[in-house]
Amino acid sequence: MSVKVLSDDQRKKEDNSDDSFFYSEPRLVNHLDQSFRRRLTNLYRERIEEDSIILDLMSSWTSHLPDEVVYKRVIGHGLNKIELECNKRLDSHWVQDLNVSQKLPLEDSSIDVCLMVAAWQYLQYPEDIAAELKRIIKPNGLLMISFSNRAFWTKAPRIWREGTDIDRMKYIENVLISQAWAHPECISEVTEASSLLNILGIKGDPFFSVVSVNS
16 A cells, blocks of 8 residues: 555646557657766666666666666566567566556566656656555665656646656655655756757756665
8 A cells, every 4th residue: 555645636647648549659769868868877887786687667769777787687667569679678578557557567576776767757646656666676775766857748747747856856755755765865967968069058958866775
């Protein structure tokens, strides 16, 4: 049983059509810029042990894990089968709409690290997902939730659409703490764009990550 944090109104999306239909066509593009992706890969390089079993939840066609590191196992989940099949870092994968069913088909304490990238923003029942992740992630295992300021806004619940970036980090933090996760570490950074854009004063996508330990 999860502890509810959001009101029904905060869970509402502008587009209530079936999520599986919305994601039925593969989107083989990068939704976050190179600066963000580089920072994310460095975070993974710093925090994830090589012998880890990793769950890439709400994944897509590409991985942000460092190319030079071989992990024990990488399991993927998403809503588009073609995208998941294109992700060469995944050893296995499954398709599931987490806004329809929050029960994850994984054993208790079977995962070392769970990654979520530009993903939490689409969850309508994040409390249930946080509780499930606490079940499947090993004691002292990591949950790493990363995002920027981009989204398919019509598919994001109201609490995400109407909040600031800092509000969104606090929202994730509140949900995790409500499900007995350790108090998270919140990372907020400005990323550097390519040399030319940086000279012009243009920055990369902002980088936010909420990292918590399954205590």
